[in-house]
Amino acid sequence: MIRRLVLTSFIVLLSVPAWGAMQTVTLLVPDMTCAACLVTIRTALNKVEGVSRVAVNYPDREAVVTFDDSRTTVKALTEATTNAGYPSTLEANRE
Numbered sequence: 001m002i003r004r005l006v007l008t009s010f011i012v013l014l015s016v017p018a019w020g021a022m023q024t025v026t027l028l029v030p031d032m033t034c035a036a037c038l039v040t041i042r043t044a045l046n047k048v049e050g051v052s053r054v055a056v057n058y059p060d061r062e063a064v065v066t067f068d069d070s071r072t073t074v075k076a077l078t079e080a081t082t083n084a085g086y087p088s089t090l091e092a093n094r095e
Contacts, residue, residue, distance in 0.1 A: 020070020022052065027063045027088040029081060034058075037086060044084035048072050062091065 029041060038056040041063055045054045050071025055064045065077055074090050081088040 020050075020068045022066055023069045024053075024064060024066045025074055025077070026091040027065060027077060027081065028091050029056075029061050029063055029086050029088045031086050032056075032058060032061045040084050041081055041086050041088075044080045044086075045077060048076055048080050051077070063088065 029037075032038065032041065035058050038058050042054050042056045045051055045056075045063060045065055048067070050068040051065060052068065053064075053066040056062075057064070063081070067077070078088050078090070
C-alpha cells in the first residue's frame with residue numbers, strides 16, 4: 001500500500017510542468033504615436049497566454065509586462081506587439 005502511494009506521488013510530481021517564475025520586463029514600443037495605440041498594445045499583450053499584468057505608458061512609449069516564464073517568452077510578447085502593428089524590443093537594463 002505504501003509503495004503504491006509513493007509511486008502515485010512520484011508520477012504526479014513528474015506530470016506537473018516545471019515550476020515557472022513570474023518575470024517582469026519592459027518593452028520599448030517606439031511606434032506608439034498616440035494615446036489610442038496603448039489600447040491595441042495592451043490588448044495584444046493580454047492575449048498572450050501566461051501574461052498576468054500589462055501597463056502601457058504612452059509618454060515613455062513602453063509596456064511593462066508581468067508573465068509566467070514557464071508559459072510564455074519575451075519573444076512571444078514582442079511578436080504579439082509586432083503582429084498588432086507595433087514592433088517592440090526588450091529594454092536593456094537601466095544602470
